[in-house]
Amino acid sequence: EVQLVESGGGLVQPGGSLRLSCAASGFPFSTYYIHWVRQAPGKGLEWVSKISDSGRYTYYADSVKGRFTISRDNAKNTVYLQMNGLKSEDTALYYCAIGCSGVHCSNRGQGTQVTVSS
Numbered sequence: 001e002v003q004l005v006e007s008g009g010g011l012v013q014p015g016g017s018l019r020l021s022c023a024a025s026g027f028p029f030s031t032y033y034i035h036w037v038r039q040a041p042g043k044g045l046e047w048v049s050k051i052s053d054s055g056r057y058t059y060y061a062d063s064v065k066g067r068f069t070i071s072r073d074n075a076k077n078t079v080y081l082q083m084n085g086l087k088s089e090d091t092a093l094y095y096c097a098i099g100c101s102g103v104h105c106s107n108r109g110q111g112t113q114v115t116v117s118s
Helices: none
Strands: 003-007 010-012 018-025 034-039 045-051 058-060 068-073 078-083 092-101 104-108 112-116
Touching: 003 092, 018 034, 018 092, 018 112, 034 068, 034 078, 034 104, 045 068, 045 078, 045 092, 058 068
Parallel strands: 010 112
Antiparallel strands: 003 018, 018 078, 034 045, 034 092, 045 058, 068 078, 092 104, 092 112
């Protein structure tokens, strides 16, 4: 059974930083691209970032490029999302996911809440 468990969310002031983690199990982690998607209150899902199976290639939405960094540790079956320079518009429930085409993913976790507010 595929399991994706996000952690690391919280309340942070504008300009602050958070690091999200996604612990994965139940599938051959090192052979999968891993994605982060998010859903802001009252809005639809937004694709945020993805990382290749080896970690060599990373991709970002324009809205987070230059502020967020995705990485992975295949020995730990874990993906990270380092978020710097947070803005109020980054407030959302953040999910890690696999098997995504845009925001349509075959599996995603329960999410971790990120709230950016003063």
